Amino acid sequence: MKNLLNTTFSRRAFVFSALALSAVLMPGCANKDQAAGGDAGDKKPTIGFVQTGDLSDWRKAHTQSVKEAAEAAGYNLKFADGQAKLENQVKAVSSFISQGVDAIIIAPLEVSGWDNVLEKAKKRNIPVLILDRQVEVEDDSLYVTYIGADTYNEGILAAKWLVEKVDGKAKVVELQGSQGASPTINRRDSFLEVIKDHPGIEIIASQAADYELTKAKEVMEAILKAKGDEIEVVYAHNDYMALGAIQAIEEAGKKPGEDIIVLSIDGMKSAFEAMVAGKLNCTVECNPLQGPKAMEAIGKILAGETDGIPKKQMVLDKVFDQSNAAEEIGSRKY
């Protein structure tokens, strides 16, 4: 605060500070109209796509898949991303509506908050497709169909694989994702649902590591010290956390994949590499390549065949373990 007393400098300091701050804050506002500037003379149908805007490899693959599928289907795709804010997503949808696009695809950040803007779309007769995560709206005719991964089923598949592998008896450490996120809740509840019928399987520690590798490693280190040799299985809500747990287990002088069974969800390429190396036992795929299926539905919608489309379409999840990882790894895109 001493500089502020020095009046000759303070004014200059203020101007510079303001300039610097605005330079930092500006990019945040600039992107919402990215989708504007359409080419009106184009005869190709125009699809508006609103993405969440986080940086994970999974999300990257998801965006890529939608873009490629749109190009293959001959659509003109306008892309907007919410930069992890629901408000930005709603604004982007409004802007697509006022531009009069032919259809809108939304990968919503949150389940609620969509009624008003979807009603606007309905009034303008613009069909809406919900991708990846679900929305809760009072009138479900506001969107045509939902396409996404079944995060509840993923937990069931993981638990079933485990039950078979350990013959119904194991002491499990659970590494949870971010608290309150729908995949975390689903992957936890469904896992518990299955092991309820197998009293031999017991969760001895359960902690959140926020889908992060570093945090998972640190949490796992602490659990290893507290529970020591009791731990037989680690169930991680995503691959990154499983990779962190594997590092911690190795540093404790044990062999992940042998001394401690590790299973996870997502099916990223790095998880396949870990399975081939024998360190990860199983991953349940949560497929981000939803683009082709979305474009197929868009094709039907634009052709007016909306009646044949189911309200909810789940992308199939597959289970991969060390027995089939090696042959699959080459075809992994993400």
Next chain:
Amino acid sequence: MTQDVNLKKNRLGWQPPPAFYALLGLAALLLVNWFCIPSFFEIQVRDGNFYGSLIDVFNRGAIGVLLAIGMTLVVATGGVDLSVGSVVAICGAVVAIVLTTTQFGIVVAIAAGLLAAVGAGAVNGILITWLRIEPIIATLVLMVSGRGIAKYIAGEQTVAVPPELASPTLDFLGNGHFLGLPFPITIAAVLFVVTLLVVRRTSVGLLVESVGANPSASRACGINDTVVKLTVYVFAGFCAGLAGIIDLANIGIADPTNAGALSELDAIFAVLVGGTALTGGRFSLTGAVIGALLLQTLMTTLYTWGVPSDVAPVPKAIVILLVCLLQSPTLRSWLERTLRGNRKMGSRQVEASS
């Protein structure tokens, strides 16, 4: 260290060294652990290396200690550096990208990462000294934009360093052992000792303190406060760079979104808890290091107990508040009076004095 252990008589009879309350907090926390989690103090030897919760504290705490050392000198000049967390991310991204996309090898990669970190510190220093921007604003710019820069460098994704590129050098920096202890501990310890020697055995510490206590007076004495300030920000950048390399080496992945996130605040906490005032002037490096270890002990304790990581910041905040309360002279003299009043004059005086 003479300033650190400068015992002065005051109204309360004894003025403890700055690091005293951080030490007290650390001791209290360890005492709780002694009774609640006896396994916390177990140290085994596995594969010829030490293994146990306490080792984890020092190992995971190394990053916090590095950041706290850099932050102490910045705070001592009356400034603050909010950008160190982002610099951690930038440095990690640079090292990972140079390693994976070029043929230059690990030495050049690490040099490039440290250069980027030092450069970031220099930018902070120039904004603050030449353009006279308030430190909190100048470093806020890099705190916000730095993470964007790190993402841009990394190509908007996490960069995994394949094991064949990481070993042996990078792998050793993060996961190797020296004298049976994880190597990050050695890095932090060496930096601490060297900094302490330079600061306390030469006039550097005195220059930093005088610039922090009164910049105009020290200018009048012929101290070049611009150079002193520039140096401490560059040094803070260098410390953040080292932390970034350890972070990358530890997990083998540069994650521009999460690397070092919010660690600048932990570093500031560590410095304050360690007895250095935000107003600048006198500082205690030892205190900051103990403060950083206190925070890490707390986190490791919470994980060992099984407190969910999204709830963990609450007990952390409580401990920080308690240590700050202990440091408050107002509260201490009030307690003193209350206790004395209780003994001599009964409870009516207590109410009056509160």
